[in-house]
Structures are given as structure tokens and as C-alpha cells.
Amino acid sequence: MLELRHRGGCPGPGEAVAPPPREGEAAGGDHETESTSDKETDIDDRYGDLDSRIDSDIPEIPPSSDRTPEILKKALSGLSSRWKNWWIRGILTLTMISLFFLIIYMGSFMLMLLVLGIQVKCFHEIITIGYRVYHSYDLPWFRTLSWYFLLCVNYFFYGETVADYFATFVQREEQLQFLIRYHRFISFALYLAGFCMFVLSLVKKHCRLQFYMFAWTHVTLLIIVTQSHLVIQSLFEGMIWFLLPISSVICNDITAYLFGFFFGRTPLIKLSPKKTWEGFIGGFFSTVVFGFIAAYVLSKYQYFVCPVEYRSDVNSFVTECEPSELFQLRNYSLPPFLKAVLRQERVSLYPFQIHSIALSTFASLIGPFGGFFASGFKRAFKIKDFANTIPGHGGIMDRFDCQYLMATFVHVYIASFIRGPNPSKVLQQLLVLQPEHQLNIYKTLKIHLIEKGILQPALKV
Amino acid sequence: MESESEAKVDGETASDSESRTESAPPPVSADDTPEVLNRALSNLSSRWKNWWVRGILTLAMIAFFFIIIYLGPMVLMIIVMCVQIKCFHEIITIGYNVYHSYDLPWFRTLSWYFLLCVNYFFYGETVTDYFFTLVQREEPLRILSKYHRFISFTLYLIGFCMFVLSLVKKHYRLQFYMFGWTHVTLLIVVTQSHLVIHNLFEGMIWFIVPISCVICNDIMAYMFGFFFGRTPLIKLSPKKTWEGFIGGFFATVVFGLLLSYVMSGYRCFVCPVEYNNDTNSFTVDCEPSDLFRLQEYNIPGVIQSVIGWKTVRMYPFQIHSIALSTFASLIGPFGGFFASGFKRAFKIKDFANTIPGHGGIMDRFDCQYLMATFVNVYIASFIRGPNPSKLIQQFLTLRPDQQLHIFNTLQSHLIDKGMLTSATEDE
Numbered sequence: 001m002l003e004l005r006h007r008g009g010c011p012g013p014g015e016a017v018a019p020p021p022r023e024g025e026a027a028g029g030d031h032e033t034e035s036t037s038d039k040e041t042d043i044d045d046r047y048g049d050l051d052s053r054i055d056s057d058i059p060e061i062p063p064s065s066d067r068t069p070e071i072l073k074k075a076l077s078g079l080s081s082r083w084k085n086w087w088i089r090g091i092l093t094l095t096m097i098s099l100f101f102l103i104i105y106m107g108s109f110m111l112m113l114l115v116l117g118i119q120v121k122c123f124h125e126i127i128t129i130g131y132r133v134y135h136s137y138d139l140p141w142f143r144t145l146s147w148y149f150l151l152c153v154n155y156f157f158y159g160e161t162v163a164d165y166f167a168t169f170v171q172r173e174e175q176l177q178f179l180i181r182y183h184r185f186i187s188f189a190l191y192l193a194g195f196c197m198f199v200l201s202l203v204k205k206h207c208r209l210q211f212y213m214f215a216w217t218h219v220t221l222l223i224i225v226t227q228s229h230l231v232i233q234s235l236f237e238g239m240i241w242f243l244l245p246i247s248s249v250i251c252n253d254i255t256a257y258l259f260g261f262f263f264g265r266t267p268l269i270k271l272s273p274k275k276t277w278e279g280f281i282g283g284f285f286s287t288v289v290f291g292f293i294a295a296y297v298l299s300k301y302q303y304f305v306c307p308v309e310y311r312s313d314v315n316s317f318v319t320e321c322e323p324s325e326l327f328q329l330r331n332y333s334l335p336p337f338l339k340a341v342l343r344q345e346r347v348s349l350y351p352f353q354i355h356s357i358a359l360s361t362f363a364s365l366i367g368p369f370g371g372f373f374a375s376g377f378k379r380a381f382k383i384k385d386f387a388n389t390i391p392g393h394g395g396i397m398d399r400f401d402c403q404y405l406m407a408t409f410v411h412v413y414i415a416s417f418i419r420g421p422n423p424s425k426v427l428q429q430l431l432v433l434q435p436e437h438q439l440n441i442y443k444t445l446k447i448h449l450i451e452k453g454i455l456q457p458a459l460k461v
Numbered sequence: 462m463e464s465e466s467e468a469k470v471d472g473e474t475a476s477d478s479e480s481r482t483e484s485a486p487p488p489v490s491a492d493d494t495p496e497v498l499n500r501a502l503s504n505l506s507s508r509w510k511n512w513w514v515r516g517i518l519t520l521a522m523i524a525f526f527f528i529i530i531y532l533g534p535m536v537l538m539i540i541v542m543c544v545q546i547k548c549f550h551e552i553i554t555i556g557y558n559v560y561h562s563y564d565l566p567w568f569r570t571l572s573w574y575f576l577l578c579v580n581y582f583f584y585g586e587t588v589t590d591y592f593f594t595l596v597q598r599e600e601p602l603r604i605l606s607k608y609h610r611f612i613s614f615t616l617y618l619i620g621f622c623m624f625v626l627s628l629v630k631k632h633y634r635l636q637f638y639m640f641g642w643t644h645v646t647l648l649i650v651v652t653q654s655h656l657v658i659h660n661l662f663e664g665m666i667w668f669i670v671p672i673s674c675v676i677c678n679d680i681m682a683y684m685f686g687f688f689f690g691r692t693p694l695i696k697l698s699p700k701k702t703w704e705g706f707i708g709g710f711f712a713t714v715v716f717g718l719l720l721s722y723v724m725s726g727y728r729c730f731v732c733p734v735e736y737n738n739d740t741n742s743f744t745v746d747c748e749p750s751d752l753f754r755l756q757e758y759n760i761p762g763v764i765q766s767v768i769g770w771k772t773v774r775m776y777p778f779q780i781h782s783i784a785l786s787t788f789a790s791l792i793g794p795f796g797g798f799f800a801s802g803f804k805r806a807f808k809i810k811d812f813a814n815t816i817p818g819h820g821g822i823m824d825r826f827d828c829q830y831l832m833a834t835f836v837n838v839y840i841a842s843f844i845r846g847p848n849p850s851k852l853i854q855q856f857l858t859l860r861p862d863q864q865l866h867i868f869n870t871l872q873s874h875l876i877d878k879g880m881l882t883s884a885t886e887d888e
Contacts, residue, residue, distance in 0.1 A: 185842035188834065192792060195831070199798045202697055207806035215645045222644065271628055366618060372625045380633035405621070408614065416611035426855050427867050431874060438871065439880050444853060445868055454861045 093254070096399070108239060108308045108317050112232055116154075119228040121396045123150055123220055125387045130216040133381050134209055141201040142210065146217045148194050153221050156187035157229040165236055166310050227404055230411040237414055240304040244294060244356055245410045248363035249402050251290045256283030256368075272375045275368070284364035291360030292353055299327045299350040326352045326418070355418070362409050367402040374401035519680070522825070530669060534734045534743050537668070538658055542580075545654035548826060549576055549646055551813045556642040559807050560635055567627040568636065572643045574620050579647050582613035583655040591662055592736050653830055656837040663840055665745070666730040670721055670782055671836045674789035675828045677716045682709030682794070698801045701794070710790040717786030718779050725753045725776040752778045752844070781844070788835050793828040800827035 103110050127146050163180045179186065202210055235242040260279025268275040298304045306321040331346045339345065378384065386398050430438060529540050553572050589606045605612065628636055661668040686705025694701040724730045732747035757772045765771065804810065856864060875881040 182842050184838045188838045192831065195799075196792070196795050199697070199795050199802065200695075202798075202802040204696065204805070207802055211803060211806045215641055218648065219641045219644055222648065269626075270630065271625070366622070369622050369625050372628075373621075376625065376628045376633055377637060379630075380637045405618065412610045412614045416608045426852060427870055430852060430867070430871055438875060441853060442868075442871055442875060442881070445856065445864075445871070449864060449868060452861070454865055 097250075104239070104243065108235060111235060111239070111242065115228050115231055115235075118396055118400065119154075119224055120150070122224050122400060125396060126220045126224070127217065129381060129383060129386065130213060130220075132383075134212060141197065142213050145194060145198055145201070146213070148197075149191070149217055149221060150225070152187060152190045152194060153225045155190065156183075157225065159183045159187065161229065161232060161236075165308075223404060227407040231407045234407065234410045234414060236308045237418075238305050238307050240295070240298050240352070241410060241414065243298065243304065244291060245359050245363065245406050246403065247294060248287050248291045248356075248360045249367050249406050252283045252287040252360075252364045252367060253402060255286040255290075256280060256364075259283055259286075269372060271372050271379070280364075280368065284361070287364045288357055288360045291356040291363075295353045295356035296350065299323075299352050326350070326355070355413075358413065359410065363402075363406055366409070367406055370402045370404045370406075373404075374398070523676075526672075530665070534661060534665065534745070537661060537665075541654050541657055541661075544826065545580075545650055546576070548650045552646045552650070553643065555807060555809060555812065556639060556646075558809075560638055565632060565636060565639060567623065568639050571620060571624055571627070572639070574623075575617070575643055575647060576651065578613065578616045578620060579651050581616065582609075583651065585609045585613065587655065587658060587662075591734075649830060653833045656833045660833065660836050660840065662734045663844075664731050664733050666721070666724050666778070667836060667840065669724065669730065670717060671785050671789065671832050672829065673720060674713050674717050674782075674786045675793050675832050678709045678713040678786075678790045678793060679828060681712040681716075682706060682790075685709055685712070695798060697798050697805070706790075706794070710787070713790045714783055714786045717782040717789075721776065721779045721782040725778050752776070752781070781839075784839065785836065789828075789832055792835070793832055796828045796830045796832075799830075 103114050159180070160183070163183060198210070198214060231242065234245070256275070256279040258279075259282030260274070260276045263278040263282065264276035266277040267273060268277050268280055302320060302323060305323050305327045308317050309321075310317055327350055329348045329350060332349055333346050334342065334344065374386075378386070387396070430441065529536055585606065586609070588602075589609060624636075624640060657668065660671070682701070682705040684705075685708030686700070686702045689704040689708065690702035692703040693699060694703050694706055728747070728749065729745045731749050731753045732745040734743055734745055735747075736743060753776055755774045755776060758775055759772055760768065760770060800812075804812070856867065872881065
């Protein structure tokens with residue numbers, strides 16, 4: 001690999017590195033002062049340096065203050081530092097898990113709000129890192145524009161979700177109907193307004209920084225907001241499609257950590273020196289077993305298994321239905337070698353448990369790549385944690401980094417292997433068509449249904 | 462401030478000093494102008510020479526555009542695809558030059574791989590939507606289309622894992638930058654090009670009129686600015702003027718009206734592109750929809766006194782074309798400003814040197830970005846509903862009880878509307 005070259009006029013690697021305070025005052029402080037053309041290009045060039053300098057030259061970004069509550073600190077003041085850290089992590093882990101259970105109990109609507117809250121916090125954390133990296137906190141308009149884009153994209157996605165799943169509710173209200181029908185146009189117009197504001201806000205001195213922050217915002221939106229909406233769509237399929245994947249990832253995190261702690265010897269990847277092969281493989285097997293058992297337990301309850309529907313009469317979410325075949329016990333004949341081990345001919349399983357093996361496998365094998373990606377990101381920008389929200393654990397993003405790919409995978413899995421399209425969405429689209437088209441479709445459907453024997457041709461009286 | 466002579470790749474000029482870019486148009490390095498032109502124009506002054514080169518190339522591109530239209534939708538799709546690949550290549554090359562990251566391990570391979578994945582995903586969705594019957598017939602295609610999302614996601618994942626495994630200690634930051642750069646480029650370039658193809662399938666007029674309006678606005682604004690330009694428009698692009706902007710706006714609206722009038726008469730432009738199973742090719746043959754049938758409109762009183770006509774016969778599509786031209790003239794230029802800001806930020810004069818006198822392909826297409834999305838959103842919101850054959854296809858994949866439920870709801874809806882009477886239902 002060749003030495004990466006530096007732009008003309010910048011200090012070479014052997015020379016003195018620009019100390020952090022000088023960078024700090026460049027963009028953050030006085031951009032009101034008259035600058036010569038030298039200084040103007042200098043500011044952008046300075047960040048050009050930042051781009052092409054090798055990583056070791058970049059100064060480390062100090063984390064924000066420690067937020068461990070006083071109580072915990074006092075209670076654990078007697079223990080040694082290593083065990084203290086372990087205890088803090090443990091207590092916080094248990095707290096988060098109980099919070100999770102509590103919210104599940106409170107129902108799907110609360111879960112949606114939780115997902116939205118997490119999404120906003122993750123977005124905030126990543127954008128804040130961007131500000132710190134580029135010292136761009138004071139860029140004109142930029143903070144406003146980032147939050148505005150977040151709002152636009154959320155509006156677009158939530159509108160599509162509401163239109164799909166709340167068709168009956170929407171049909172009733174006049175204004176909502178209007179908003180739904182022109183939803184894409186309205187979202188696009190909102191986004192355009194933001195785009196034009198960005199273009200108008202471009203300032204000569206900070207062009208490059210502004211483009212960086214623009215791109216940073218968009219990539220963050222792409223990663224976080226789309227994933228969170230796929231999570232919510234999976235939730236609407238049935239809470240089990242939300243709970244099981246997330247629990248598998250959490251379980252994999254915890255069991256890989258425990259296996260690594262007790263048996264870890266061979267390092268897994270240079271990016272994350274603390275991960276070991278023993279942890280990885282041990283985590284894989286325990287997660288598959290955990291997923292299998294959790295699927296068995298959860299499949300019994302209609303509350304988890306049924307698609308979430310909005311009932312207009314009750315004006316709330318209901319999860320009541322006839323469980324689909326996926327969640328009805330079936331007898332499977334065991335393959336011969338398992339027969340010998342378990343000494344049973346057949347076993348009763350929910351078909352969903354077979355799917356849960358696929359989900360857990362993904363969570364254990366590919367989920368960690370999301371974690372490596374986040375580790376690489378933290379190393380690239382020389383930060384220890386995304387933020388300091390959760391004491392002992394870092395920011396919300398640190399907890400959710402392995403979940404990125406999981407949400408998309410579950411959504412794609414459901415779309416490909418489990419269900420067809422959403423019936424109420426098909427109905428809604430049918431009702432929007434022109435009457436002649438509707439009539440044509442009606443006739444085609446009638447023929448099809450009679451052929452299949454689903455509809456009995458009525459007898460002429 | 463030495464010039465970036467060592468950073469030039471493929472004839473790109475990356476000038477560091479602001480003063481050089483503001484002078485009279487500098488000679489294009491690694492000049493692609495054909496020798497013929499060079500000799501023919503050798504005695505003119507530099508400014509007029511540049512004008513002539515631009516003019517000739519503009520005409521050449523427009524002629525090329527007409528030829529492609531004549532060749533039909535399949536060729537158009539291929540052209541869109543090539544333009545997309547070239548634009549992607551141009552932007553990625555700029556990224557390499559900015560970050561001096563040409564030699565990052567694996568990175569060139571990964572960028573092209575991601576481009577391939579995203580294209581595979583979008584083309585697969587398009588093929589599934591519009592070529593439904595063809596897909597159902599051929600066994601391998603059917604499986605590919607049923608598990609399409611899963612396959613695309615798997616391909617993308619492989620690229621993602623390769624990226625993570627390729628992270629090298631010294632170059633983390635650069636690698637993340639390039640990863641981000643690639644994804645934003647894909648977002649801008651590839652999604653837009655697929656929306657263009659969707660518009661094309663609606664009817665070639667939805668492809669031709671928007672693109673022509675943007676080109677016309679470019680040319681008209683330039684002309685008006687050239688002859689009447691006085692007040693600068695925006696600091697980003699010092700050459701743009703308010704006179705050019707407003708003149709371009711009116712000229713484009715008029716052009717749009719005329720062009721749609723001419724094109725609405727021909728079936729080959731107006732009908733949705735369909736794939737005919739029997740002939741195994743694209744056909745554009747149909748009964749033109751209401752939008753493309755002449756209608757009488759009453760002229761409002763104001764204009765009546767001016768023109769002296771009571772009513773005028775127009776295609777309803779021409780009203781829509783006013784909306785499209787307005788967007789092309791008012792918001793399209795923001796795409797151009799965005800590209801100008803981008804070029805200033807990264808201190809490049811043009812995206813590339815593909816077209817002599819004009820710069821790269823991206824330079825020509827920068828105003829088109831937003832247009833493609835706008836047309837697609839416009840069509841989805843105001844013109845058509847969902848695709849009926851797609852709905853039937855989705856219906857057939859539902860469970861029988863769901864199908865029955867939908868059928869009954871549709872039946873009661875149609876009876877309500879009076880389209881069906883209960884008597885006919887008992888047949």
C-alpha cells in the first residue's frame with residue numbers, strides 16, 4: 001500500500017501536527033473577521049489535511065462527562081475498579097431488560113413510541129459526533145436543517161405506515177384522506193424545501209464542511225430511520241417478529257461476552273481486540289438454543305403472535321386473531337440421528353421455531369458485523385463511545401449497533417418467506433382506482449375465485 | 462499554494478487558487494475536442510471558439526437524443542443505464558482525488574460491487590412489476606423474482622461484510638469516508654435513474670417532456686443571460702442572472718406547452734410501454750387516456766379580450782406540462798447550484814472532461830436530479846392510481862380467506878357506487 005500523499009502546502013507526517021486548539025478556533029470561533037484569500041483556502045485546506053492525514057495524526061475527541069448516578073458510586077465505592085465497572089454494567093443491563101419487559105407489557109403503541117424515541121436519540125448521537133469531528137457546531141443553519149430532514153423522512157415513513165395499516169381509520173376522516181392521497185407529494189415538497197434551504201445556506205468559506213455535514217446527515221438517516229421503520233413494520237406483523245430478533249441479538253451480545261470472559265483465548269478480528277472465537281461460537285450456539293426456546297414460549301400467546309390491528313370501534317390496537325399455521329403445533333418426524341439421541345419418533349413444534357433458527361443464526365453470525373462496523377467507526381473518529389447516556393455502556397447507539405442489519409433482515413425475511421402483501425393495503429389501493437378498472441378487476445377476481453372453488457357460483461332462483 | 466499537478470488523474474483539473482478559476486475560461490486540459498473542430502475554428506478568438514464548441518456539441522447531443530427516442534424504449538433504458546454508470550464513475554473518481562484514496566485496499570472493487578447490487582435490486586423490482594407475465598412463464602425468473610428482496614439483501618450484506626473485513630488500521634477514517642461517499646452517490650444517482658425508467662414506462666412523453674424542459678431551461682436561461690443579463694442571481698454561481706432565470710422560466714413554460722401539444726398527438730409517445738408476450742418485444746399501442754384527448758376549455762375573461770377566442774382546444778396534459786415546466790425552471794436550477802457548490806467545495810472546475818466544452822456527463826445532468834423524482838411523485842399523486850395488473854398479482858398471492866374478504870368488500874363498494882346491481886350479481 002502506497003503512502004497516502006498530502007495536499008500541497010501542508011505539513012508532512014514528520015513535522016509538527018496542528019494542535020487541537022488551533023483547529024478549534026478555525027470554524028467554531030470568529031468567521032466574522034476579514035480573512036485574506038490565504039486564510040479562506042486555509043480553513044478548507046485544514047480540513048483537507050484532516051482528510052488525508054493518516055489516523056494517528058488526528059487528535060482524540062474527549063468524551064463528555066460521566067453520568068453514573070451518585071447512589072451507585074457510593075454503593076460500589078469499596079470495590080476495586082474492574083469489579084466496579086462489571087457491577088455497573090450488570091446493574092444497568094438488568095435495568096434495561098426490565099424496562100424492555102415493562103414496555104412490552106404496555107403494548108404495541110408504547111413500543112412504537114419507544115422505537116421512535118431511540119431513533120431520535122441515535123440520530124442525535126451520530127450528528128453530535130459529526131459536529132465534534134468537524135468542529136462544525138456553528139455552521140449556519142446546519143443544526144436546524146439536520147433536524148428538519150429527520151422530521152421529513154419520519155413524516156414520509158410514518159405516513160406510509162399509517163396509510164397501510166390504518167386504512168379504515170383513514171377512510172373516516174376527511175383531512176386525513178387528503179393527506180394520505182397526496183402523501184408522497186407533500187413529503188417530497190417538504191424535503192425539497194430543506195434541500196433548497198441547504199443550497200441557499202452555502203457559504204463560500206465553509207462549502208466543504210457543509211457538504212460533509214449534508215452527506216453525514218443523509219447517511220445517518222439512511223441507516224437509522226429506515227431501519228427503525230422496518231422494525232415498526234415487523235412489529236405490525238406480530239410482536240413476536242419484533243421481540244424475538246431483538247432478544248436474539250441481545251442474548252448473543254451477552255452470551256458472547258460471557259463465553260469470551262470465561263473461555264476466551266483466540267482473538268477474532270483486529271478491529272475489536274476483545275472479541276474472541278470462543279465467544280463467537282459459544283454465543284452462536286446459545287443464541288440458537290435461546291431463540292428456539294423463546295419462540296416456543298411466545299408462540300402460545302395470541303398477544304404476541306397476532307398481527308397488530310387498529311380497530312375503529314374500540315379506537316385502540318388489538319391483537320386478536322386466529323393464529324396462522326406458523327403458530328400451530330405440528331408433528332415433525334425427527335431425522336434418524338436425532339431419533340437415536342432423544343429416543344422419540346416425533347416431536348411437536350411450532351413451525352415458527354424453525355424460522356427462529358434462521359433468525360438466531362443471522363443474529364449471531366452477521367449481527368456482530370454491525371458491531372465491528374461501529375467499532376471501526378469509533379476508531380476512525382477516535383471516540384471511545386458514541387455518547388455517555390447509559391453509565392457503563394456508553395450511548396444508545398452502542399447498545400443498538402448490532403441491531404442495524406437485524407431489522408432489515410427480518411423485514412426481508414418476512415417479505416420473502418412468510419407473508420404475501422398486506423391485505424388491507426391491497427384493498428386500499430383497489431378502492432383508489434378508477435371505477436372502470438375496479439369493475440374489470442372485480443370480474444377477473446370473480447372468475448379466479450370461482451375456479452379455485454373459494455366462491456360458489458350462486459344458483460339462479 | 463502550488464497547483465495540484467500531481468493529483469491530476471484522467472485529465473481532471475483540480476485548481477487550488479480561487480483566482481485562476483475566475484479568469485477567462487482556461488484552456489481545457491487533455492482536450493477531447495476532435496481535431497476537425499480545432500482546425501476549423503483555429504482562427505477565431507478564444508471566447509467565440511469556446512462558444513462554437515459548446516454550440517456544436519449541444520446540437521450533437523440533441524440530435525443524438527432524437528435518434529435514441531426513435532430507436533425505442535429498450536434503447537432508452539440502456540442509455541439511461543450507461544449515463545448512470547458514467548455519472549457514478551465521475552463522482553467516485555472525484556472522491557478518490559479528494560481523499561487521495563485511489564489505492565485504498567478493495568475500495569474500487571467494493572464501490573462497483575455496491576453499484577451492481579443496488580442496480581440489481583431496482584431492475585429486479587422493475588422487471589417484476591412490468592413484465593409480470595414473462596416472469597411467471599420462465600421458471601428461473603419466477604424464483605428469482607419471488608425471493609428477489611432476499612437475494613438483493615444477501616448480495617448487499619456480502620459487500621458490507623467485505624467492507625468491515627477490509628478495514629485497515631491506518632486508513633479507517635478514509636475508508637469510512639469513501640463508504641459514505643459511495644452510498645450518497647448511489648442514493649442520488651441510481652435511485653433517480655430508476656425513477657426515470659419508471660416514468661418511461663408510464664409513457665415516453667413522461668420521459669421526454671421533463672428532460673426537454675430542463676434542457677430548454679438551461680439553454681434559454683443561458684441565452685437570456687448572455688443577451689440581457691445584469692443582476693446576479695446567487696453568489697454560488699456568479700454567471701447566473703435574474704434576467705436569465707425569469708426569461709428562462711417563461712420560455713420553458715411556452716416550450717413545454719408547445720411540445721406537449723405536438724407529442725400528445727402520437728400514440729407511440731402517449732401509451733404506457735408494455736411488454737407483449739406474443740411478439741416478445743415492447744409495444745406502445747393503446748387507447749389514449751383522457752389526459753391525451755382534446756378538450757374544450759373556456760378561456761378566462763382576462764385572456765379572452767387579448768386573444769379574442771372564447772374557448773380553446775387543448776390536451777389536459779398541457780395543463781400538467783405547465784406544472785412540469787415550472788418545476789424545471791424554478792427548482793431545477795437548485796440542482797445546478799448544488800452541483801456548483803459541490804465543485805467549489807472540492808475545488809474542481811468540471812466533474813470530468815468527457816464532453817468537450819461541457820465538462821462531464823454529470824455537468825449536463827445536474828439539473829435533472831430533482832426532476833426525475835418530481836415527475837415520479839407527480840404521476841403517483843395526481844395522475845394514475847396503482848397499477849391494476851400489479852394489484853391482481855398481489856391479490857393472487859394472498860390467502861383464500863383474505864381474497865374472499867377483499868372480494869366481498871369490493872363487491873359492496875361497487876354496488877354502493879352503482880357500478881353493479883345486485884341483480885347482475887346473481888347470474
